[in-house]
Amino acid sequence: MDFLVSVQLSQYNLYVQNIKRLLVLTFIILLAGCSGRGISAQDPSQQIKIIENKGSDTIVNLALAWAEEYQVIDPTVQLSVTGGGSGTGIAALINGTVDLANASRRIKEEERNAALENGSDPVEFVIARDAIAIIVNLENPIEHLTLQQISAIYSGAINNWKEVGGEDRPIVRLSRETNSGTHVYFLEEVIRLGEKDNHTLFAQNTLLLPSSEGIGAEIRQNPNAIGYDGLGYVTDEMKVIGVALADGEPYIFPSARTVNNDQYPIARDLYMYTNGEPEGVIKEYLDWILSSEAQEIVTELGFVPITK
Amino acid sequence: MKSKQITGKESGSSIREFLITALIKAAGYSAILFVGMIFFFLLLESFPALREVELSNLLSSRWYPIEDYYGVLPLVGGTLIITIGATLIALPFGIGTAIYLSEIAPRWLRDTLKPLVEVLGGLPSVVLGFLGMLILSPYLRIWLDIPTGLSAFAGAILLGGIAIPTVVTVAEDALDAVPKSYRDASLAIGATEWQTIWRVTLPAARSGVLTAVMLGIGRAIGETMTVMMVTGNAPILPTGLKNLFSPVRTMTATIAAEMGEVANSSTHYHVLFLIGIILFLISLAVNVAASAVVFRQKKSQGHILS
Numbered sequence: 001m002d003f004l005v006s007v008q009l010s011q012y013n014l015y016v017q018n019i020k021r022l023l024v025l026t027f028i029i030l031l032a033g034c035s036g037r038g039i040s041a042q043d044p045s046q047q048i049k050i051i052e053n054k055g056s057d058t059i060v061n062l063a064l065a066w067a068e069e070y071q072v073i074d075p076t077v078q079l080s081v082t083g084g085g086s087g088t089g090i091a092a093l094i095n096g097t098v099d100l101a102n103a104s105r106r107i108k109e110e111e112r113n114a115a116l117e118n119g120s121d122p123v124e125f126v127i128a129r130d131a132i133a134i135i136v137n138l139e140n141p142i143e144h145l146t147l148q149q150i151s152a153i154y155s156g157a158i159n160n161w162k163e164v165g166g167e168d169r170p171i172v173r174l175s176r177e178t179n180s181g182t183h184v185y186f187l188e189e190v191i192r193l194g195e196k197d198n199h200t201l202f203a204q205n206t207l208l209l210p211s212s213e214g215i216g217a218e219i220r221q222n223p224n225a226i227g228y229d230g231l232g233y234v235t236d237e238m239k240v241i242g243v244a245l246a247d248g249e250p251y252i253f254p255s256a257r258t259v260n261n262d263q264y265p266i267a268r269d270l271y272m273y274t275n276g277e278p279e280g281v282i283k284e285y286l287d288w289i290l291s292s293e294a295q296e297i298v299t300e301l302g303f304v305p306i307t308k
Numbered sequence: 309m310k311s312k313q314i315t316g317k318e319s320g321s322s323i324r325e326f327l328i329t330a331l332i333k334a335a336g337y338s339a340i341l342f343v344g345m346i347f348f349f350l351l352l353e354s355f356p357a358l359r360e361v362e363l364s365n366l367l368s369s370r371w372y373p374i375e376d377y378y379g380v381l382p383l384v385g386g387t388l389i390i391t392i393g394a395t396l397i398a399l400p401f402g403i404g405t406a407i408y409l410s411e412i413a414p415r416w417l418r419d420t421l422k423p424l425v426e427v428l429g430g431l432p433s434v435v436l437g438f439l440g441m442l443i444l445s446p447y448l449r450i451w452l453d454i455p456t457g458l459s460a461f462a463g464a465i466l467l468g469g470i471a472i473p474t475v476v477t478v479a480e481d482a483l484d485a486v487p488k489s490y491r492d493a494s495l496a497i498g499a500t501e502w503q504t505i506w507r508v509t510l511p512a513a514r515s516g517v518l519t520a521v522m523l524g525i526g527r528a529i530g531e532t533m534t535v536m537m538v539t540g541n542a543p544i545l546p547t548g549l550k551n552l553f554s555p556v557r558t559m560t561a562t563i564a565a566e567m568g569e570v571a572n573s574s575t576h577y578h579v580l581f582l583i584g585i586i587l588f589l590i591s592l593a594v595n596v597a598a599s600a601v602v603f604r605q606k607k608s609q610g611h612i613l614s
Contacts, residue, residue, distance in 0.1 A: 088568045095572070114571050170455040177541070177565045178374050201372055207458055207540040207555050210565055214441065214537065221446040224455050 049281045050078045055089020055102030056181050057212060058130060058230045059270055063102055065297050066289060077281050086181030093273055094118050099282055101273040104130065104181030122273040127289050129304040131231040131254035132186065132266040134241040137223040142166045144242035144251035147193060147265055153226060154191050156203030173206040174215050174227035185268050186228055232302035259304040350585045357578035371543035373566065373576045380583060382543040386556035389546045390535060393464025394471055394528040399521060402475025410483035411505050422480065429473025437537030440466045445538055452553060458540035460556040466534050471524035478523055482516020483509060515602040522598035529591055536561040559587045
């Protein structure tokens with residue numbers, strides 16, 4: 001019963017946190033809206049500008065935190081931030097419904113072509129870095145795995161924890177849905193070990209969960225489970241696995257330091273895409289995001305800031 | 309036609325009468341029109357899928373659209389296994405509750421219970437999914453000793469729960485509509501209460517009860533959010549009863565999870581519409597089967613009930 005209560009509590013905390021953020025953001029937007037309207041009556045150049053920002057669920061909390069902060073810095077800009085997955089954000093950019101698309105993976109060739117066909121020209125910005133943590137239940141005695149072992153687990157070659165030195169338990173593989181940039185990154189860089197002509201797929205019985213929370217909830221209560229998620233989503237109630245590039249190499253745990261000195265093998269860049277070279281308020285916002293002030297927020301949320 | 313004879317004594321009202329009849333008729337036909345238009349739209353959007361994807365690919369057992377594996381069989385199987393499981397749960401519970409409410413429970417209890425059951429029917433499915441994910445699935449894993457509780461079984465239990473209020477409400481109304489004289493006659497010739505329920509009341513209300521079950525199944529097939537949260541969404545082709553206890557991926561969850569991401573008019577987009585058509589045809593088949601049975605029974609039982 002105990003673990004259930006704690007599961008619900010942390011769930012609750014997360015929700016309260018998100019709701020708080022949303023409330024603050026709405027409030028600020030309302031305030032900005034009111035004052036903005038007052039000013040614009042006298043000076044039309046001070047009109048409220050709206051930036052639509054959508055995409056990766058990995059980035060959404062970071063983007064919300066930035067938006068909150070930026071509202072204070074420049075109240076004439078309204079930011080509307082939504083998640084949905086990297087693919088969703090890029091699709092929206094292609095269809096011209098957003099100004100900024102968040103993506104936890106690079107834009108695909110066919111997406112770029114579709115964009116060009118549609119008359120938009122996506123420009124890429126690296127806005128932060130992220131480590132993908134391999135997580136298991138706290139009861140799982142496994143401490144570390146090599147990249148090859150993780151690949152073998154997720155491709156279905158290893159099906160029991162005892163094959164990697166653990167207890168005699170079946171392995172339950174958890175993954176994000178296919179529209180998640182994290183999913184695509186994991187497939188290419190971990191399961192296929194970054195090899196271009198490797199066509200290994202996720203084992204067919206991999207659970208595809210629609211949210212990071214879904215993965216967290218299952219990891220917390222199921223000792224059979226293994227999952228992966230952005231470092232920012234890891235809590236004390238899960239165990240992070242040390243990862244080695246190959247057998248015999250040192251096992252590295254993910255952190256800002258190990259990501260920035262390229263020791264931790266499963267790290268990636270996080271992106272924002274604009275439609276064409278950014279201008280005006282969008283350019284100002286992006287410049288601010290790359291400033292050291294905004295990059296401090298990156299650290300606070302458990303991601304890795306970009307070092308210039 | 310009948311209504312015209314009743315109110316048609318004033319000639320001034322006949323135009324109004326005509327207009328109202330026409331409006332009501334139009335409202336009635338509009339439902340057919342909408343269904344027709346939806347079907348046409350689905351056909352139009354899904355047709356390219358049949359051209360772009362080979363049939364052997366569509367009928368394979370692998371669904372992984374970002375690498376062009378478009379096997380829809382695991383998804384159809386996932387929906388079927390969950391729907392069958394949900395029906396097996398909703399049928400006895402739903403009809404049992406309906407019988408209790410209509411035939412056995414005292415009036416005051418019935419007046420309290422029925423609104424409560426209806427409230428249960430109004431629970432947002434995302435809330436049920438949330439409870440299922442955090443409470444039901446961990447316990448299922450421990451009790452049944454399965455690798456993960458996120459399984460078809462968890463989905464079937466929750467969908468059964470979602471279907472029960474529909475079944476109860478409609479079936480109870482049908483039982484309630486059986487004339488009291490039937491029961492009185494049955495009890496008067498010495499039948500016990502149970503014999504009366506099982507041999508007289510329930511058969512007399514059969515068509516209504518059947519409609520209730522079909523509506524419940526319809527509710528279960530179309531449910532999306534709950535199954536997406538508790539079934540694990542792994543596209544495994546079910547091959548037997550054991551798959552009830554492993555993760556599955558349903559058609560509805562697939563459409564919901566993937567529609568947001570696809571580029572307009574891509575192959576993946578068209579295949580998702582094809583899945584929509586399959587789903588549409590399955591619910592159509594359920595409905596047609598239901599009304600066929602109901603219609604046949606109405607014909608043969610017409611002389612008893614009216």
